[in-house]
Amino acid sequence: MFRLSFLLAVVLASLIGALVPQAGAAQGIEVRSQSASNRFPDGIQFRIFLASDANITNVRFRFRILPDGVNATARTQCTTGTVVDCSASVGSTAANYMVPGAQLVYSWEVEDANGAKLVTPDETATYQDDRFNWESITEGGITVFHYFGDIESQRSVLRVARETIDRISDLLNTRVDFPIKIWVYRSAAEMTPAVASRRGQGPGTSVQTLGEVAASDTALVSRDTDFLNVVRHELAHIVTGAATRNHIANIPTWINEGISTFAQNRLLPDEEQALSLAVQRNRVLPITSLDASARGSAGAVSLFYGQSGALVSFLVNTQGPDKFGDFVAALANDTTDGAMTKVYGFDQLGLENAWRKSVGLPEVSAGQGGSGGNQPPPTLVPFGAGQQVQPTPRGGQEEPRRGSEGEEDSSGSALVPIVAGVIALAALTGGAVFVQLRRRRPAP
Numbered sequence: 001m002f003r004l005s006f007l008l009a010v011v012l013a014s015l016i017g018a019l020v021p022q023a024g025a026a027q028g029i030e031v032r033s034q035s036a037s038n039r040f041p042d043g044i045q046f047r048i049f050l051a052s053d054a055n056i057t058n059v060r061f062r063f064r065i066l067p068d069g070v071n072a073t074a075r076t077q078c079t080t081g082t083v084v085d086c087s088a089s090v091g092s093t094a095a096n097y098m099v100p101g102a103q104l105v106y107s108w109e110v111e112d113a114n115g116a117k118l119v120t121p122d123e124t125a126t127y128q129d130d131r132f133n134w135e136s137i138t139e140g141g142i143t144v145f146h147y148f149g150d151i152e153s154q155r156s157v158l159r160v161a162r163e164t165i166d167r168i169s170d171l172l173n174t175r176v177d178f179p180i181k182i183w184v185y186r187s188a189a190e191m192t193p194a195v196a197s198r199r200g201q202g203p204g205t206s207v208q209t210l211g212e213v214a215a216s217d218t219a220l221v222s223r224d225t226d227f228l229n230v231v232r233h234e235l236a237h238i239v240t241g242a243a244t245r246n247h248i249a250n251i252p253t254w255i256n257e258g259i260s261t262f263a264q265n266r267l268l269p270d271e272e273q274a275l276s277l278a279v280q281r282n283r284v285l286p287i288t289s290l291d292a293s294a295r296g297s298a299g300a301v302s303l304f305y306g307q308s309g310a311l312v313s314f315l316v317n318t319q320g321p322d323k324f325g326d327f328v329a330a331l332a333n334d335t336t337d338g339a340m341t342k343v344y345g346f347d348q349l350g351l352e353n354a355w356r357k358s359v360g361l362p363e364v365s366a367g368q369g370g371s372g373g374n375q376p377p378p379t380l381v382p383f384g385a386g387q388q389v390q391p392t393p394r395g396g397q398e399e400p401r402r403g404s405e406g407e408e409d410s411s412g413s414a415l416v417p418i419v420a421g422v423i424a425l426a427a428l429t430g431g432a433v434f435v436q437l438r439r440r441r442p443a444p
Helices: 002-019 024-027 150-174 188-194 226-242 255-265 271-278 287-293 298-319 321-328 336-344 348-358
Strands: 028-039 045-054 056-065 073-074 076-078 085-090 103-112 115-120 123-126 135-139 142-146 181-185 207-214 218-222 438-442
Touching: 024 085, 028 103, 028 115, 028 123, 045 056, 045 103, 056 085, 073 085, 085 103, 103 150, 135 150, 142 150, 142 321, 150 181, 150 226, 150 255, 150 321, 181 188, 188 207, 188 218, 218 226, 226 255, 226 321, 255 287, 255 298, 271 298, 287 298, 287 348, 298 321, 298 348, 321 336, 336 348
Parallel strands: 142 181, 181 218
Antiparallel strands: 028 045, 045 085, 056 073, 056 103, 076 085, 103 115, 103 123, 135 142, 207 218, 207 438
């Protein structure tokens, strides 16, 4: 009886062993450790230490940068054998740029020579500009990160951000329903390693970035030039992004940047100077080539922003804010001319001629161009050319008038100032300019 029971136990154990692999074979691949290390400004480095019964043949790193990124993979570097050490980096190139404060969700996929596979649970890492000791202040879904200045200065940023979000949300018939992050840098020089537009550019580049929106929920701003207007401009980009996120294509650059320039309570000095001079000389930019001018010389770019802001201001002030919101919504499924005609009853040329008339310029016909023929736009000397880059305020540049909380004096000019015959050529030095969701200024 004992022998029979023993034999049955052996047979049963054999059957179980055949049906259910032993623990080592079932698990196959073991994760011994993994880590994520911040490497600002070169992203985050991820490492994983693996072991298996067979040679590990394939390791893949999957990630998604929140809130806008899509699922992607990063190249891995691994040792070989049954025990391997693998690493992957995200954020070290322009293609996988991360804005400070961005969260990244990631996992590892592993396979060995026996066919065993392992997918690690999702983990989250946060990218940080760890050069500074950041503090934060939060109110109404807006968080301001800072490493200098007093609390009242940061509250002025919160106040201006809230006002801008509410004002431009009303204009565009939208609602920002997600938290907003604003990273405030003491200077453009200190902000440079953090911005997307600087990736791959050496120290000899001719512009400095004053502000940038490189993620739908995050703005980077520096205090160098008319700081709170930089905040207004960048926060308006966030609202415009929310209003147009379901559009089939990006809205024209002149409309996008025009909205943000309209959000300012005055033009920057270079924008005002460029626009005034162009109006005086009848050399404003044709509306159909405005977007191309955004990538031109410093003088053309300054005029681009001044004129784009003037056109948006003209539409809002003469046709009403409700129609402008309808126009931006109509751009979701129509051309610029089609949406404009549907909402306003005139196309871009009609807008151009109506605006030209409002500033005392003659009308132009289709194909003639808004600069009075084939003349190029005015050439301006970059603002502060030949000077050293200094912490805010920049030497040689008009310092914004400020109130008790760091707010600039709001008694400034309208968007389309025409200073007839009194602008000395010595004053024609550019200034901070915007380029496609980023605020920039010429650098020496």
